[in-house]
Amino acid sequence: MSTTSAAPAAVDVLALRDKAHALRRSMMEMTRGKGEGYIAQGLGIADVLAALYFSELRHDPARPDWPDRDRFLLSTGHYSIAMYAVLAEAGYLDPAELPTYGLNGSRLPMSTFDTTPGVEIVGGSLGHGLGQGVGMALGLRLDGSPARVFVELSDGELDEGSTWESAMGGATFGCDNLVALVDCNGIQADGPVTVAIEPVADKFTAFGWTTQEIDGNDMQALVDALQACRARDGRPKAIVLRTTPGCGVPSLVDRPRAHFVRVTDAEWADLMDELEASRGR
Amino acid sequence: MNHDTAVFGQTRGMGELVEVPDRVTELAPFGTELAALGAERPEIVALTADMARYSDVLPFRDAHPERFFNVGMAEQNLILTAAGLAKTGKIAYCTTYSVFVTRRAYDFVAIACAHSMADVKIFAGMPGLLNGYGATHQATEDLNMVRGIADLTVIDPCDATELRQVVRAVADIPGTVYVRLLRGNVPVELGPDYRFVPGQAALLREGSGVGVISTGYMTARALEAARRAQRDGVRAGVLHVPTIKPFDTEAVLDFAGRFDRLVVAENHKTTGGLATLVTEAMFDAGLLRPVLRVGLADEFFECGSQEYLEAKYGLDLPRMVRALVDGT
Secondary structure (H helix, E strand, O other), X not given: OOOOOOOOOOOOHHHHHXXXXXXXXXXXXXXXXXXXXXXXXXXXXXXXXXXXXXXXOOOOOOOOOOOXXXXXXXXXXHHHHHHHHHHHHHOOOOHXXXXXXXXXXXXXXXXXXXXXXXXXXXXXXXXXXXXXXXXXHHHXXXXXXXXXXXXXXXXXXHHOHHHHHHHHHHHHOOOOOEEEEEEEOOEEOOEEOOOOOOOHHHHHHHOOOEEEEEEOOOHHHHHHHHHHOOOOOOOOEEEEEEOOXXXXXXXXXXXXXXXXXXXXXXXXHHHHHXXXXXXXX | OOOOHHHHHOOOOOOOEOOOOOOOEXXXXXXXXXXXXXXXXXXXXXXXXXXXXXXXOHHHHHHOHHHEEEOXXXXXXXXXXXHHHHOOOOEEEEEEEHHHHHHHOHHHHHHHHHHHOOOEEXXXXXXXXXXXXXXXXXXXXXXXXXXXXXXXXXXXXXXXXXXXXXXXXXXXXXXXXXXXXXXXXEEOOOOOOOOOOOOOOEEEEOOOOEEEEEOOHHHHHHHHHHHHHHHHOOOOEEEEOOEEEOOOHHHHHHHHOOOOEEEEEEEEEOOOOHHHHHHHHHHHHOOOOOEEEEEEOXXXXXXXXXXXXXXXXXXXXXXXXXXXXXXX
C-alpha cells in the first residue's frame, strides 16, 4: 500500500489494527527462526509502524529512492525486527526473506544498515537519528519538497547528549517538516530506564517543539496524533509514545529482562496463541 | 567578494597563520573559493558549529545565506545534520576545529557519514600546532584518528593554492572527506602550475642523498629548508603527500628508493600519522632506509604563539634544516 497525497482521508482504524497484528506475527516468526531478538520493543512499536506505513507516510515501495518520499528514520537500530516486518508488509522486502533475520550473511541484520531496501540510516549507535532527521528536513525544505521526516527514538536513547543537541537544532531551524516519535517503553540494556529523563514531553516542549503524549499502543490516538503533526507552523513536532514492551503477548510483557528476549521452540506455540488471543483487544 | 570585512578583521587572533612580510599570502582561501563554488553548484551547503569566524566560512554565508547553517557549539549535531543534508542530495561542507570534530564527534563521522558514503566534506580548522590555545585546541593526533575510519578520504593541504583546489576537488570525491583547514592569511608556496590530484603524491623538488616526505603545512617548511640546505651543499628532494588516505604507496616507495636517507615531516605526532604510513609501506616492501621523523612527541602541548610553539616542539625552520644537513 502506498499513499501519494497528504490530504486527510478517512482512516480505517480497524484495518490498521489488523496491520499491526500482522507485524507482530511476522516478528514472532522471525524470533522463532533466530531463537532470540529484540522482540519486546518490536511488539511495543508495532502499532506506531502500522499507523505510519499504512496511513501517514507518503511513500512508494516501487520507488524507494523517490526524492519526495517521506522519510522514516529508525534511530534504535536494534528494533530492526519491527522495521523488517513493516518493510515486508509494505512491499519493500519479500516476506520470504524474513526468516533470514539475524543470520550470517543476511540483508536483515540484528541492527539496521542503510543497505537494506527502505532503511534510510545506519541505526543502532544511539543518538544518531534525530540529528540526521534535522539535516534531511533542512535538505527537503531547500528543495521545496512537501516530504516530511519522521524519526523514531527511544527513552533510553535520550541519555545520549547528541539527541538534545539535535532537539535544539530542529527548533532553531524551524523544522516543521520533522516529527520525533519518542518510544518511551521504560527499558534499556541494563533493565529499567534509570537516568532521570522524565518528564520527557516537557523537555521537548521546553526546547521549542510542539509536543503530544499518548498511549503508543492506542491506534485511534496514534492516527489522531500523527494527523495533528501535519501543521506547517514553523515548529518541529514530538509525539511521546507510552508503549508496552511485548504488547500483544502478555507473557513477554511480564518477562523480567525484556530488553533482549530468547524464545525457545517449546514456548513459541504458546506465545503465538497468546498473540492470537489478544487480537482485537 | 561581498563578505563582511569588518567582522572578518576580528578573526585575527591567536593561532591564525601570521602574515609574513616577504611572502605572498591569501586571506581566507577556503571561504572565498567555497563561496565561488557554491554559486556554480546549488547543491552545496555549508555548516559550522559556532566557528564561522574562525574557520573562514563567512564568505559563503554572505553569498548564500539560505544554504548556511550554524548549529551552535554542538559538533555531534554538526556532523549529524550534515549527514542528513547529504542524504537528501546535498554536498555538505562542515567547519569546526579539528579537535572537536575528531575527539568529540568521531562516532558520528564514522557511522553517520563514512559508513553511508555521505557527501560530507569536513574542513577541520587549525590542525596540530597551528592553534596556540594548548592541548584542548590542538589536534595533534587527528590524522591518526581519522585514517582509522574506513571509506573516509583524508587530505592535508600545503598552502592557499592547494587548499583552493582541494575545496573544488572534494565536491567530486564520493563520500566523506576530512581536510585539514588552513585559515586566515595562508601562505602561497606552490606555483601556478601545481595541480592537486586526489590520492596522488607530488614530487615538488628533485634531489639526491636526502629526501623529505611531508604533508600539509610542513611541506612549505620542507621546501624552505631544502633551499637553505643547498647553501651547505645538500640537494634535498621533496615529495608532498597531500592525501593521507588513500595513501599513494607507489609514489612514496619510488621516491624513498632513490635516496640514502629520508626525513618525514608533519604537523602531527610522529606516531600514527604520515611517518607511520611511510615506514609501514617501506617495511612491507622490504625497502629499508634510515628515516628521521620530524613531528610532535607523544605529549600535550602548551599555549603560545605559533613561532614559540614551533621552536619549542621542533617544527620550525632551523629544526628542518638540521634534519636535512646533519641528519639529526
